[in-house]
Amino acid sequence: GENVEQHPSTLSVQEGDSAVIKCTYSDSASNYFPWYKQELGKRPQLIIDIRSNVGEKKDQRIAVTLNKTAKHFSLHITETQPEDSAVYFCAASEPWGSSNTGKLIFGQGTTLQVKP
């Protein structure tokens, strides 16, 4: 089955700097890659996602890039702000098929701290 590894586990940046979180996946047939932000004690919230037919997607200060050949994808946050501080999870979707159901496999999470 699919396996997702996420790095780093913790990341500290100064306000205004950029932050990059990387994930690798094992199943080359995976085709959907969402990113979630989870504030302390709250639910994970979808912040951006990308499908395997696209190499990059942007939404204001956040962007996701996908390298299918290398089987890795990254979250980029520019001009970080203190409210960006949270735990970020990447995920990869197992492909749909007779033995798979498209369920999401999550990385272990990255705790991002943005210092004012």
Add this chain to the structure above:
Amino acid sequence: DGGITQSPKYLFRKEGQNVTLSCEQNLNHDAMYWYRQDPGQGLRLIYYSQIVNDFQKGDIAEGYSVSREKKESFPLTVTSAQKNPTAFYLCASSMPFGTSGTNPQYFGPGTRLLVL
């Protein structure tokens, strides 16, 4: 996210007791999921259901049971067989797999289960 509700917010379980966590959605989503999150950890899939009256075990189903009698509801029972139930339980839902692939999952606010 506002269309998925979970109750209660906090739940206390006595030894040997079964407890049931509620998850309801009004998003008209076919697929629903239960995840367990331990402190500082990622999300682990307990059970999922893609259609009414059908559900599948996830990665850590032992000690848990579910039912899916209505499209809107997917309750999770933590049985006495689950020896370490203290965790944050998250329910999610999504549209079914479509022509564009897997669809995003949206999470409820979670239930924190504690053992007395």
